[in-house]
Amino acid sequence: MCAIGLAAILLQTVFGLAVVRGGGMSPASGDGDVALTYRLEQAYSANDVIVYRSQSGQQLIGRVVALPGDVVEVTEDGTFKVNGSAQPSSNGQSTAPAESGPAYPLTLGEGQYFVLGDDRMQAVDSREVGAIGINVVEGKVVALLRLRGI
Known part of the structure; x- marks a missing residue:
């Protein structure tokens, strides 16, 4: 009984669980996996993978590609730059800007x-x-449980 209580406390304060929604982190994780x-x-x-909340409250997962103090740019031709240097994509895809996204640089x-x-x-x-x-980061992904298709 005490072990269950300790596990519950750890899951509420030290660790968290997040269900991956969508294919935005494919192939590293997929819809239905648990982080x-x-x-x-x-x-x-x-390169840290984190879980965070958008302003609308949606839980998202993604890879950190730029740090505090960095200058980022997403160009119209799909090039992603950090501090003026073009960065390769993890799977060769271009990085197109969003229509309603932030202004660059x-x-x-x-x-x-x-x-x-x-x-x-x-x-x-x-x-x-x-x-x-x-302040909106819920945690760094330390393990991934592949539950899709079960």
């Missing part, structure tokens, strides 16, 4: 990250919702 997150991280690094402030999905064609990410503040 285990670590909630106590104070800062994130490039975008300088990230303290505690802000630019997050992209691995499948840029399907992802809802910083191209639409803008810079991600550390």
Whole structure:
């Protein structure tokens, strides 16, 4: 009984669970997978996969591609740049800007990250919702349970 209580406390304060919705992080994760997150991280690094909430409250998952102080740009021809250097896509897709996204170049402030999905064609990410503040990050993905198709 005590172990169950301890597990519940850990899941509420230290760790979290998030169900992946959509294919924005394909092939790393897919619709229906469950992400285990670590909630106590104070800062994130490039390539960390995080779970965060959009302004509308939608839970999203994506990869950190730019850090506080970086200048990011998404060009009309689909090139993604950080501090003036073109960045390769993880799967070779171009990175098209969103119609209603932020203005570029975008300088990230303290505690802000630019997050992209691995499948840029399907992802809802910083191209639409803008810079991600550390205050809306729910945690860093530390494990992935592939539950799709079960």
